[in-house]
Amino acid sequence: MWTRQHKQRNTGRLIIPSLCVAFLAYFGFHAYHGEFGIYSKYRLEAEAVHLQSELDSVKARRVDLQRRVQLMHQGTLEKDMLDEQARRALNMSHADEITIMLPATAR
Numbered sequence: 001m002w003t004r005q006h007k008q009r010n011t012g013r014l015i016i017p018s019l020c021v022a023f024l025a026y027f028g029f030h031a032y033h034g035e036f037g038i039y040s041k042y043r044l045e046a047e048a049v050h051l052q053s054e055l056d057s058v059k060a061r062r063v064d065l066q067r068r069v070q071l072m073h074q075g076t077l078e079k080d081m082l083d084e085q086a087r088r089a090l091n092m093s094h095a096d097e098i099t100i101m102l103p104a105t106a107r
Contacts, residue, residue, distance in 0.1 A: 032038050071078045093099045 030037065034040070068081070071081055087093055
């Protein structure tokens with residue numbers, strides 16, 4: 001009868017712990033960098049702050065436009081505003097006037 005002698009290998013003991021480490025690393029990475037992870041939470045909060053500031057500027061612009069429209073719709077029409085709008089639309093001014101052109105965003 002033949003008997004085979006096998007040397008004990010240590011690699012068999014490392015298979016399950018190495019698989020566990022690989023799974024934990026995979027899920028840990030996606031818990032931080034994934035679509036619903038911790039990092040995306042900070043990114044979404046920063047985007048919310050940016051969008052809130054943009055909303056505030058749009059609301060301020062809307063209030064300014066509503067005020068200007070209100071001046072044109074009331075019973076007393078502001079002659080200076082009407083003159084300003086007509087000169088801007090026609091791109092004309094008198095010879096003795098100084099015209100300062102403002103960019104469209106500064107209005």
